Amino acid sequence: MNRGYTSHRPLTALCIGLVSLGMTFPTIAAVPDKVTYDDHILPLFQNACLNCHNPDKKKAGLDLSTYPATLAGSDNGKVMQVGDAAASLLFKCVKGSEEPVMPPKGDRLNANELALIEKWIALRAPESMASKGAPVSNAVASAAVSLERPSGPPPMPQNYAQQEPLRSLTRTNALVALAASPWAPLTAVGGQKQVMLFHSDTFELLGVLPFPEGLPTTLRFSRNGQLLLAGGGLGGKSGKVALWKVETGERIATIGNEVDQVLAADLSPNQTTVLLGGPTRILKFYNTKDGKLIRSVKKHTDWVTAISYSPDGAFVASADRAGGITVWEADSGAEAVTLPGHKTAVNGLSFLPGLLASAGQDGTVVLWDVMEGKERKKWAAHAGGCESVDFTPDGRIVTCGRDKLAKVWDQNGKLILTTQPLPEIALRAVLSGDSLIAGDWTGLVKAFLMADGGKPVFELPTNTASSQAKN
Amino acid sequence: MNLTVSRSLSPLLLGVAAALVPSLSHAATKLDVFPEAAHLHHKKDSQGIVVRITKDDGTHLDVTADCQFSLEDPSKAKVDKQTILPQAEGSTKLKIQWQQLSATIPVTVSNPQLEPPISFRNDVMPVLMKAECNRCHGAARGQDGFRLSLWGFDPEGDHFRITKEFPGRRVNLAVPEESMLLTKADGEAPHTGGKKFEKGSPLYKTLLQWLEAGAPNDASEVKKITGIEVMPTSLVLEGPGQNFRLSVRASYSDGSKHDVTSTALFLSSNEGSAKISPEGSIQTGQRGEAFVMARYGAFTVGIPVVVLPKNLKFDWPKVPERNEIDKLVHQKLYDLRINPSDRCDDLTFLRRVFLDLTGTLPPADRVQSFAADTNPSKRDQLIDELLARPEFVDLWTLKWSDLLQLHTDVVKDIYYKPIHLYHSWIRDQILAGVPINQLAAKLVGANGSIFENPAATFYHLENDPIRVSEDAAQAFLGIRLQCAQCHNHPFDRWTMDDYRGFMAFFMQVGRKPGEDPRERIIYDARGGEAKHPVGDRVVPPKFPGGDVPDVKEKDRRQVLADWLAAPDNPWFGRHIANLVWAHFMGLGIVDPVDDVRVSNPPSNKPLLDHLAQRLVALNFDIRKLAREICISEAYQRSTRSNPSNELDTRNFAKATVRRMRAEVLLDSIGTATAAPMNHLAMPVGMRAVEVADAKKTNYFLTTFGRSKRENVCARDEVSPTLSQALHLLTGDTIETKITSGALVDKLLKEGKAPQDIVKELFLRSVSRLPDDQETSALEPYFSDKEQTKAALIDLQWALLNSKEFIFNH
Numbered sequence A: 001m002n003r004g005y006t007s008h009r010p011l012t013a014l015c016i017g018l019v020s021l022g023m024t025f026p027t028i029a030a031v032p033d034k035v036t037y038d039d040h041i042l043p044l045f046q047n048a049c050l051n052c053h054n055p056d057k058k059k060a061g062l063d064l065s066t067y068p069a070t071l072a073g074s075d076n077g078k079v080m081q082v083g084d085a086a087a088s089l090l091f092k093c094v095k096g097s098e099e100p101v102m103p104p105k106g107d108r109l110n111a112n113e114l115a116l117i118e119k120w121i122a123l124r125a126p127e128s129m130a131s132k133g134a135p136v137s138n139a140v141a142s143a144a145v146s147l148e149r150p151s152g153p154p155p156m157p158q159n160y161a162q163q164e165p166l167r168s169l170t171r172t173n174a175l176v177a178l179a180a181s182p183w184a185p186l187t188a189v190g191g192q193k194q195v196m197l198f199h200s201d202t203f204e205l206l207g208v209l210p211f212p213e214g215l216p217t218t219l220r221f222s223r224n225g226q227l228l229l230a231g232g233g234l235g236g237k238s239g240k241v242a243l244w245k246v247e248t249g250e251r252i253a254t255i256g257n258e259v260d261q262v263l264a265a266d267l268s269p270n271q272t273t274v275l276l277g278g279p280t281r282i283l284k285f286y287n288t289k290d291g292k293l294i295r296s297v298k299k300h301t302d303w304v305t306a307i308s309y310s311p312d313g314a315f316v317a318s319a320d321r322a323g324g325i326t327v328w329e330a331d332s333g334a335e336a337v338t339l340p341g342h343k344t345a346v347n348g349l350s351f352l353p354g355l356l357a358s359a360g361q362d363g364t365v366v367l368w369d370v371m372e373g374k375e376r377k378k379w380a381a382h383a384g385g386c387e388s389v390d391f392t393p394d395g396r397i398v399t400c401g402r403d404k405l406a407k408v409w410d411q412n413g414k415l416i417l418t419t420q421p422l423p424e425i426a427l428r429a430v431l432s433g434d435s436l437i438a439g440d441w442t443g444l445v446k447a448f449l450m451a452d453g454g455k456p457v458f459e460l461p462t463n464t465a466s467s468q469a470k471n
Numbered sequence B: 001m002n003l004t005v006s007r008s009l010s011p012l013l014l015g016v017a018a019a020l021v022p023s024l025s026h027a028a029t030k031l032d033v034f035p036e037a038a039h040l041h042h043k044k045d046s047q048g049i050v051v052r053i054t055k056d057d058g059t060h061l062d063v064t065a066d067c068q069f070s071l072e073d074p075s076k077a078k079v080d081k082q083t084i085l086p087q088a089e090g091s092t093k094l095k096i097q098w099q100q101l102s103a104t105i106p107v108t109v110s111n112p113q114l115e116p117p118i119s120f121r122n123d124v125m126p127v128l129m130k131a132e133c134n135r136c137h138g139a140a141r142g143q144d145g146f147r148l149s150l151w152g153f154d155p156e157g158d159h160f161r162i163t164k165e166f167p168g169r170r171v172n173l174a175v176p177e178e179s180m181l182l183t184k185a186d187g188e189a190p191h192t193g194g195k196k197f198e199k200g201s202p203l204y205k206t207l208l209q210w211l212e213a214g215a216p217n218d219a220s221e222v223k224k225i226t227g228i229e230v231m232p233t234s235l236v237l238e239g240p241g242q243n244f245r246l247s248v249r250a251s252y253s254d255g256s257k258h259d260v261t262s263t264a265l266f267l268s269s270n271e272g273s274a275k276i277s278p279e280g281s282i283q284t285g286q287r288g289e290a291f292v293m294a295r296y297g298a299f300t301v302g303i304p305v306v307v308l309p310k311n312l313k314f315d316w317p318k319v320p321e322r323n324e325i326d327k328l329v330h331q332k333l334y335d336l337r338i339n340p341s342d343r344c345d346d347l348t349f350l351r352r353v354f355l356d357l358t359g360t361l362p363p364a365d366r367v368q369s370f371a372a373d374t375n376p377s378k379r380d381q382l383i384d385e386l387l388a389r390p391e392f393v394d395l396w397t398l399k400w401s402d403l404l405q406l407h408t409d410v411v412k413d414i415y416y417k418p419i420h421l422y423h424s425w426i427r428d429q430i431l432a433g434v435p436i437n438q439l440a441a442k443l444v445g446a447n448g449s450i451f452e453n454p455a456a457t458f459y460h461l462e463n464d465p466i467r468v469s470e471d472a473a474q475a476f477l478g479i480r481l482q483c484a485q486c487h488n489h490p491f492d493r494w495t496m497d498d499y500r501g502f503m504a505f506f507m508q509v510g511r512k513p514g515e516d517p518r519e520r521i522i523y524d525a526r527g528g529e530a531k532h533p534v535g536d537r538v539v540p541p542k543f544p545g546g547d548v549p550d551v552k553e554k555d556r557r558q559v560l561a562d563w564l565a566a567p568d569n570p571w572f573g574r575h576i577a578n579l580v581w582a583h584f585m586g587l588g589i590v591d592p593v594d595d596v597r598v599s600n601p602p603s604n605k606p607l608l609d610h611l612a613q614r615l616v617a618l619n620f621d622i623r624k625l626a627r628e629i630c631i632s633e634a635y636q637r638s639t640r641s642n643p644s645n646e647l648d649t650r651n652f653a654k655a656t657v658r659r660m661r662a663e664v665l666l667d668s669i670g671t672a673t674a675a676p677m678n679h680l681a682m683p684v685g686m687r688a689v690e691v692a693d694a695k696k697t698n699y700f701l702t703t704f705g706r707s708k709r710e711n712v713c714a715r716d717e718v719s720p721t722l723s724q725a726l727h728l729l730t731g732d733t734i735e736t737k738i739t740s741g742a743l744v745d746k747l748l749k750e751g752k753a754p755q756d757i758v759k760e761l762f763l764r765s766v767s768r769l770p771d772d773q774e775t776s777a778l779e780p781y782f783s784d785k786e787q788t789k790a791a792l793i794d795l796q797w798a799l800l801n802s803k804e805f806i807f808n809h
Helices: A002-022 A037-048 A067-072 A089-095 A111-122 B002-020 B120-130 B155-163 B202-212 B324-336 B346-358 B364-372 B378-387 B390-403 B416-431 B436-444 B454-459 B465-477 B496-506 B556-565 B572-585 B605-617 B622-631 B662-673 B699-703 B722-730 B732-741 B743-749 B754-766 B772-782 B785-801
Strands: A178-180 A186-191 A194-199 A205-210 A215-221 A227-234 A238-245 A251-258 A264-267 A273-277 A282-287 A293-298 A304-309 A315-320 A325-329 A335-338 A346-352 A355-360 A364-369 A374-380 A386-391 A397-401 A406-409 A415-418 A426-432 A435-440 A445-449 A456-459 B028-034 B038-040 B050-055 B060-062 B068-071 B077-080 B083-086 B090-098 B101-109 B225-231 B235-239 B243-245 B247-252 B257-259 B265-268 B274-276 B281-284 B288-296 B299-309 B509-513 B520-524
Touching: A037 A067, A037 A111, A089 A111, A178 A215, A178 A426, A178 A435, A186 A215, A186 A227, A186 A426, A186 A435, A194 A215, A194 A227, A215 A264, A227 A264, A238 A273, A251 A273, A251 A282, A264 A315, A273 A304, A273 A315, A282 A304, A304 A355, A315 A346, A325 A355, A355 A397, A364 A386, A397 A426, A406 A426, A406 A435, B028 B090, B028 B101, B038 B083, B050 B090, B060 B235, B060 B243, B068 B077, B077 B090, B120 B155, B120 B202, B120 B288, B225 B288, B225 B299, B235 B281, B247 B288, B265 B274, B274 B288, B299 B324, B324 B605, B346 B364, B346 B378, B346 B390, B346 B622, B364 B754, B378 B390, B378 B622, B390 B416, B416 B436, B416 B454, B436 B454, B436 B465, B436 B556, B436 B572, B454 B520, B465 B496, B465 B572, B496 B556, B520 B556, B572 B605, B572 B622, B605 B622, B662 B699, B662 B732, B662 B754, B662 B785, B699 B722, B722 B732, B722 B785, B732 B743, B732 B785, B743 B754, B743 B785, B754 B772, B754 B785, B772 B785
Parallel strands: A264 A304, A304 A346, A346 A386, A386 A426, B038 B101, B235 B299
Antiparallel strands: A178 A186, A186 A194, A194 A205, A215 A227, A227 A238, A238 A251, A264 A273, A273 A282, A282 A293, A304 A315, A315 A325, A325 A335, A346 A355, A355 A364, A355 A386, A364 A374, A386 A397, A397 A406, A406 A415, A426 A435, A435 A445, A445 A456, B028 B050, B050 B060, B068 B090, B077 B083, B090 B101, B225 B247, B243 B281, B247 B257, B265 B288, B274 B281, B288 B299, B509 B520
């Protein structure tokens, strides 16, 4: 047996060689499971890059001839965001999606070489077969937690690289991700593998953030309005959370490596932690700085559908499709209280200090006193199911639901405003300044002015190539 | 003999035949075209054609691919790949020619320009079925968070769950091909259920087309599927390696019929003999039988397929047929190329029919007189005599007592008195010849004091409406609804609605105490509803697989009782007929007898149909049905197999060897030893068969699997165990009976010769005389007079331990 086995191996190798020679069409040879600097990347750099990026020439301050020098980057800073090839300058340049296109002269890298680099960065750029890859260092600054409005002008998108929607489509899909900046007149709308940012007053499209990881299912602005979080992915396949700087549109972190879509996520007000969850039912706390998993918690008995940090950063609440709500101590991850009440799915959560609002498939909105662990107020908000709930910074509550309506309430459950019905189930609604923006199952996103008594004033162009708002 | 020779030669012959004559070795005698007429209703409609040849040995062949098709008017329709496609409005004829045989079918085309919009119910739901999405996701709680209705019984709910239950996840109407509904199924995303179809396949395209159209629900007036037919309806094929394509056609509420072969789901009960491809083509394998099913919409229809070795030589001797039963059994045996075993000898018949009709052994003198009787109709006469015996009544009282679970239970306040009354009541009914449908109706509709109307004890033994309805379904209909309590039945058509609908009949049973603490009064409480566990809605009473009757101002149980007893009840008569058949034949036509379901088809449907018809025609008199079964050749066969039937277990080609049930065995040991009947602290002379209460038992009965009657499927268990064998060998039952009977002593005292006593012992136990070999083997033991008694008692013991005694054969 043994003899037969050893004698077969060279033959197999030969066969494979013949087969690959026999192929006449261009193809990407199989990329190895593990791509390393020593084994794959350095030889590639030697052929294509080291003419200029060597220790002597060090063009643009970049030296690719050693592993530490490659990680150190160029005069402009790091050339790689390890773990995320799409966001890495090095990859963008060799791919030709960003200037300066590299190599500047001679043959560009072929598909196979590009695939190697892409995979190497995705694997966090390991040096050798024995190493695990470079530590991630995301440019996520810690933030001081404050309940006050931050001083200075609130961050708004400035000159994004992407101004137009990435995909021009003739149809829309259910609108499931929508967020309003707590301080700026800015609304983020989830689209097909992208996030669109609209001015909440002029409804102008200000910029587009690519989310190639899939469909964004949840959007959250950071407490100070500086950062935007998107969670999502490919259903049943993969899930990620992305963080961008609102002003520049720069992606500063990509977090999580989930096996299914992220359905709910939020960023802690101090910006050190992302909590995410989804169909796996497991809650995962990630460190934003190094992208590492801090802890995972198995508590929910069904899909995690909603997550919300309290603005003071003390607590974080999570809810599931079976009606369970649990509040956790944000820092320790210890369970603070469970809030029984909803018998069916909880679709949304929103936090004020000490006060949590939940939206239930049972049609109700419940306000919970988190310290007491008790229901403070409960009212029927939307027949057929309440799909989302959101606190405005001034403490009003915006909801929408299966009755196709969006509504604004005070904390006593007193109805302040009801919009005219949307064509289909209203899935998400936010209030940004005077504009109530709501989207429905058909993907239609409409703006209503509070002052206008709930009449639609505008339809946000979420799906066309034109960034021009249409009146 | 002829058969054995040809079988051993057949491999050789087969080789020669295959080399020399590649075509048919039997002449083709008949050509059938399926369907018998083609109707095309719109532009995308099509109708596949299947052409079947019947050879003179009765085997079939699919010759569709070798046929010539010609249309009388080619402007109306065309034929492409054996499929008729519409061209222009009107009608024409299609001629199908195969060698010398031909046939013509009418073809009509209507609305050839019409492109019907995609329908969720009629186009998408069949895909979910064909890809078997709604099998795993059809579990009550769904699968991996996504639920569909099992086998698609709830299209409205399925549409909601796919599109709107969890918006944004399952369908992506902006980029339809990125919908998880597709990516999970085509292997793009990991899927616990694996890849279900290829990207770009017809199933994929149908779903994509629907998503591109915006995943619409149907307008309410969409046509409904009313039934399906699988063509041909039965097949006898040669194997291995023969193919036969099936055609499935669905009928709709608008009167139209459409070819749905490409989206029907196919299943085979025996892949080894008849493998079925997803496209509906049977590929034959080893010799055997299969039930090949097609599932479409809420309907499952199966056809029996027999697979025979190629060029099998087979002689069908003239086997006598006593009645229709024999005809139908033989038809099946002929299809299978199986010869029935010979008729059993008179004494085997005598013992068998005594045990089956009366639960007793034939007395010794009866064995001898029957052997001596030369009347050719002595078997019929014996059957008639035994049917009139009180022991027949006792045996069926026992069977019904098992089914109705007669047992005392101190915890549930069920005392002996009502059980005794209930038992007597059942016996009275059977004695009086009350039709069995009336008996069932009396039980189901029973009201009043259980002392005055013991039938009402049916509702005293079990209070829980869940259990009552499950037990009633299993006992009276042979249906196991249990599964459908929490989820739709995974292997059958029963849904939670069927379950709750049946349960609803039993929700208004009122129970109150009587004057006697052991008494209960059952009444119609006129209140109480069955709630659906999903959504908590009230489910109205509904007959399983049938209508929702009007129960307003009525006793629901009386409504059910009337339905049960009606001659056209689809389940009751068949179930009882099968139950009676199984009693005599040792095996049901549907087996187990209380597990009637689509995926457990009858082994011989025409036979079961016939028995059910007879039971109705005989006014539900089980005595008369028993007579028809007992006089048949099928019943009177030997248990010995012949080469052609030795492997067959399900087609009644030979008699089944059955262990006596516990009570009968105990009674038989008693009669064989002449021991007085005094067991279970019951009155002396009462046989174990006659005991009313299952709680009254002893070690022997328990060991031999007497039903505890604690649930409805607790039949008497006759499978052998080690403790049974050990108990007979070393336990005290036989010992005690031999001692208390003191038969040998008595016969010796009467001055009988040991050889005569041997005969007596044989006749009493195995109902025959010892043969020469046995006689001579015993002879040496009687040379010493001192030893004779001990030797005879040993013989008695040995006989009672023999398989020949313990088994009914």
